[in-house]
Amino acid sequence: SYVLTQPPSVSVAPGQTARITCGGNNIGSKSVHWYQQKPGQAPVLVVYDDSDRPSGIPERFSGSNSGNTATLTISRVEAGDEADYYCQVWDSSSDHQVFGGGTKLTVL
């Protein structure tokens, strides 16, 4: 089955740029989606189809995908960005949705 690998944690100071990676075999050939989840809340889609943003999501959130790594980039990080972030793809070979293990973003 397809596996997505994320770092368990990323720390960044306010105003700096956070980069959260999502590794998978030839993930560049898939569409990657990213979710933000704050404690006690449902996940929220922040980036879809590698780099598109749903309406209402700040431009500070962006995504890229190439080769074996997809990346969620959060520019000018704010305290309110502190959350768990998950990447997700559709694996057509197994007809399964797949989530990464999640990355906890800490704003120092």
Next chain:
Amino acid sequence: EVQLVESGGGLVQPGGSLRLSCAASGFTFSSYEMNWVRQAPGKGLEWVSYISSSGSTIYYADSVKGRFTISRDNAKNSLYLQMNSLRAEDTAVYYCARGSSRGSFDYWGQGTLVTVSS
């Protein structure tokens, strides 16, 4: 406004059954694929099941295949998850999520907690 409201969670003994419901509003339910996603306490997200807009195509995670059944009633704008032979490891918050572009989930419900314990 798109709304997804889950219900039906609760405490159930191992081996028992439970039926979750998800009431949808604010969009044309019959036009959208739907999914169930769960999250065990303190753990990450785990996809559970998918159903196409018409209900003709269904997929399950290996961990629940043969025990869980997804269904929908487009006339009632409702999604369901019948869970049988429940195990302790099925304990989780269960979310319904609307399917969107290339398999993304653009709207989520608030979740319903299922606890499997004796």
